[in-house]
Amino acid sequence: MFSPLIRSVRRWARPAHLGWAVAALLMLASTSVQAIPAYARQTGSACADCHAGSYGPQLTPYGMRFKLNGYTDTDGKGFKVPVSGQLKETYTNPATGKSSTDLSEGDLYLAGRLTDQVGGFVKIEADRTGHDTYNTRLSNVDLRFVAKELKLGGKDLTLGVSVNNSPGFQDPIAALPNASFISPVGVTGTFLSLAAPNAPTDRVIGTTVYALYDKNWYGEAGTYRSLPTSTQDHFGYNIASDPGKLHDTGYFRFAYMKDMKTQFFSAGVVALTTDRSLPRSGPSDKLTDLGYDLTYQYLGNREHILQLSYVNILEQRHYGADLFGPGGVVAPDRGDVRDQTLTATYTFHQTYSLAVSHMLSTGTRDSVRYPPFGDPDATSNMITLFWAPFGKDDSYTTIANLKLAATWYRITRFNGRETNIFGAPPGAQPTRAGDLNAFSLSASVAF
């Protein structure tokens, strides 16, 4: 007889993994925040001023400043309705399983300024879950109060407070997983990853205080707590993926960023520490995430834009419960998990983009927690080619946009293996890592 914890662990041994992994990959594409036309109407700017590819999510330094200023910048022409929408039709072709073409997503954005010091971003997302059925959920939230144009020691200072529901989503550099929407897929992952099982993304609420000093130095500190499961349910989330009960959670961020107009670079560190009880009535695990990120942008005259980012996050875990596997094997009481992502994006004329991501999820060997091989390592790639014809100063329209995208999801290693990744016994159909691959075509309109 297994404890609930062991049953929870054993669930991962089932081939249900296959569907979950594909769903996680598709989620990476579907959850991405796009250029918000309401912001363009508010500022008079074009989508391309804030997003290299005119449709997002990759931010230009100007887009970072807009975010840091609490989404409050304006052209000064009075109140603009802070509402936008997005519709997305997607053709999905997984390597195994049936292809489908659906209106996959409809979004409502409440995004913009309320006053010169208060602004925000709220995304309400409806995702297709079956035949003509949609699940509506409260997606990303980032509400801000900001004090701008302060001086400290003769240097510029911006101070702000963010109330948000995903650690890292609020980051201005937008390289961290919850802001870039790029995260390794695997059987485990760091707490800062949005693709990890039981990730906190959109299921927590937190407050952080941030400062930008002398335009280059960024610091942020805050705390989070998980939403009650009943609230998660009301907000459209399956409580089976509850991130658990969180105690003593701290989020810390420090970065140096340099905008040289034609180039930009940043170097940052991030830390998140929490005591997590999962299930909520169980003992707590001590999780400590320590990461760093490096980014570079060549912007030039905006004809050819190259953006590079590398994120490396190590999570140290100290498990609170003794865990026993089959045959009485005792699981280690400590373990590490590491997420790494390298992304390169080339954008031509702020219209055509090619983004390539290489993602690694690795961890300490643990035969009890990571059956059947005790190896959680996974390697994946995401390649996206897209065309966004509008949203530039010389476009037909600067405040609405269209995006046609082709995306390949490729998994080359899962559960530490390339073949028979779920350890099928002799005679059973083995699953290759490549069986988790998928291809999608999508058309999105934002207005």
Add this chain to the structure above:
Amino acid sequence: MLSPFPQAWRSEAHRGRWLHGIALGALMVGWLAASPAARAGDATAGADVFKSECAECHTVKEGRNKKGPSLFGIVGRQSGSIADYSYSDALKQANWVWTADKLHWYLSQPAKQANPGTKMKYDGLTDAKQLDDLLSYLSSVH
């Protein structure tokens, strides 16, 4: 002995005219160096400078304001004169004409130093060639 000049130029009369020509040329060069036209750079290169330095907040489209006002026809324009743009009080009171000289002065330093109280956030363009190129481009937009 070889000379770059024709034989006739070596006569006293011609030497006098030649020296007079050099002096006139020098005066012309000096005048040009002191005038906005002398700073006129490469307008094509200036378009690139505009894209990297100015385009986030300004366009050169007539009637289209972003965070900053349209720069269509900016050279020669009265400051604070676009009717549907909300200028800062500081710029409304500046009451100057955006000549090439004025723009050169304004853009070569932090905006808040040139016009205290302005809402323009710009640290200034210190590269002289880029500034000349930019002014040449802005002069061409009208």
